[in-house]
Amino acid sequence: MECVAGTTLGEFIxxxxxxxxxxxxxxxxxxxxxxxxxxxxxxxxNRAGISDVLGSMEQLNVQGxxxxxxxxxxxxxxxxxxxARGEVCGLASEEEEGFVSFSxxxxxPGKYVVLIDPLDGSSNIDVNISIGTIFSIYRRVSxxxxxxxxxxxxxxxxxxxxxGYIIYGSSTMLVYSTGxxxxxxxxxxxxxxxxxxxxxxxxxxxxxxxxxxxGNYQDFPTGVKRFIKHCQEDSPEQGRPYSSRYIGSxxxxxxxxxxxxGIYLYPPGTNLPDGKxxxxxxxxxxxxxxxxxxxxxxxxxxxxxxxxxxTLHQRTPCYLGSRYLMLQLxxxxxxx
Ligand code: AHM
Ligand code: MG
Numbered sequence: 001m002e003c004v005a006g007t008t009l010g011e012f013i014x015x016x017x018x019x020x021x022x023x024x025x026x027x028x029x030x031x032x033x034x035x036x037x038x039x040x041x042x043x044x045x046n047r048a049g050i051s052d053v054l055g056s057m058e059q060l061n062v063q064g065x066x067x068x069x070x071x072x073x074x075x076x077x078x079x080x081x082x083x084a085r086g087e088v089c090g091l092a093s094e095e096e097e098g099f100v101s102f103s104x105x106x107x108x109p110g111k112y113v114v115l116i117d118p119l120d121g122s123s124n125i126d127v128n129i130s131i132g133t134i135f136s137i138y139r140r141v142s143x144x145x146x147x148x149x150x151x152x153x154x155x156x157x158x159x160x161x162x163x164g165y166i167i168y169g170s171s172t173m174l175v176y177s178t179g180x181x182x183x184x185x186x187x188x189x190x191x192x193x194x195x196x197x198x199x200x201x202x203x204x205x206x207x208x209x210x211x212x213x214x215g216n217y218q219d220f221p222t223g224v225k226r227f228i229k230h231c232q233e234d235s236p237e238q239g240r241p242y243s244s245r246y247i248g249s250x251x252x253x254x255x256x257x258x259x260x261x262g263i264y265l266y267p268p269g270t271n272l273p274d275g276k277x278x279x280x281x282x283x284x285x286x287x288x289x290x291x292x293x294x295x296x297x298x299x300x301x302x303x304x305x306x307x308x309x310x311t312l313h314q315r316t317p318c319y320l321g322s323r324y325l326m327l328q329l330x331x332x333x334x335x336x
Contacts, residue, residue, distance in 0.1 A: 132251025207261020
């Protein structure tokens with residue numbers, strides 16, 4: 001049945017803004033720019049098999065990973081959309097080595113910076129598995145009348161003004177938080193608008209899903225191995241064994257666990273001493289959402305949102321999930 005009476009993302013953003021009489025509307029405009037770019041990226045992903053956008057650019061990105069055509073396409077669309085309106089003075093992206101400074105629009109200096117993974121899980125693009133965009137927004141700390149500086153991007157996650165993701169899945173959703181809970185919006189492709197479909201998302205306190213790439217098991221720290229064993233042990237009164245679910249596409253794994261309850265783990269290993277995920281545009285925005293939804297997020301010893309970043313592309317071990325499972329994990333890590 002068609003829904004024409006729902007709240008659109010645009011209406012929701014304006015309603016949230018009106019709760020703050022001093023708000024200038026710049027963050028609202030920024031969020032609108034993100035949703036506009038998301039719709040363009042979504043359209044391209046949906047027709048990926050019939051247009052020439054599948055496959056590799058045959059070049060490596062700054063991470064030394066093969067850049068897919070859609071990685072590049074998404075990066076360009078988000079960059080254009082964010083540069084166009086003037087609220088943003090700079091962008092850092094998984095696809096760019098350094099941050100990009102935007103020129104002021106109408107001489108108005110942008111007061112926000114955005115960090116983005118334009119298309120996460122890109123190894124899944126060619127096989128029609130859900131992928132996502134992850135974004136993080138900070139108020140700049142450098143003087144307003146100059147260009148963006150590195151210090152604007154290297155802020156701890158607790159300073160995020162807003163964060164969110166877009167999941168390009170069986171339906172396309174935009175999930176975000178400005179620090180007042182988490183709300184999810186589903187794209188109605190026939191109307192071209194996102195509608196509020198998941199108000200006030202809360203992760204279940206207990207969940208029964210653990211998500212980890214178990215192929216790397218031999219490499220995991222002892223505490224993580226013990227926690228996996230705990231998840232697999234029989235304990236009907238505690239609902240164990242838990243189910244193992246791992247897509248290998250961070251946004252999809254996170255989204256499922258957020259709704260159903262669960263824990264996501266990307267631990268350090270011998271070859272990746274800091275794990276694989278990037279602190280600034282993968283771990284931190286998801287940690288912000290997780291805490292806003294009532295869950296916990298840590299690097300194994302420190303809450304992710306408290307970490308002081310050193311470099312744009314730094315990696316971090318990352319554990320995100322339901323409160324009960326996270327407390328079990330942290331206890332196991334300390335005891336190991
Ligand atoms: P990407 O940013 O290059 O796409 O890599 C990040 C992806 C995440 O989506 C996913 O959670 C993780 O890498 C999977 O890694 P692995 O294949 O090692 O399990
Ligand atoms: Mg990524």
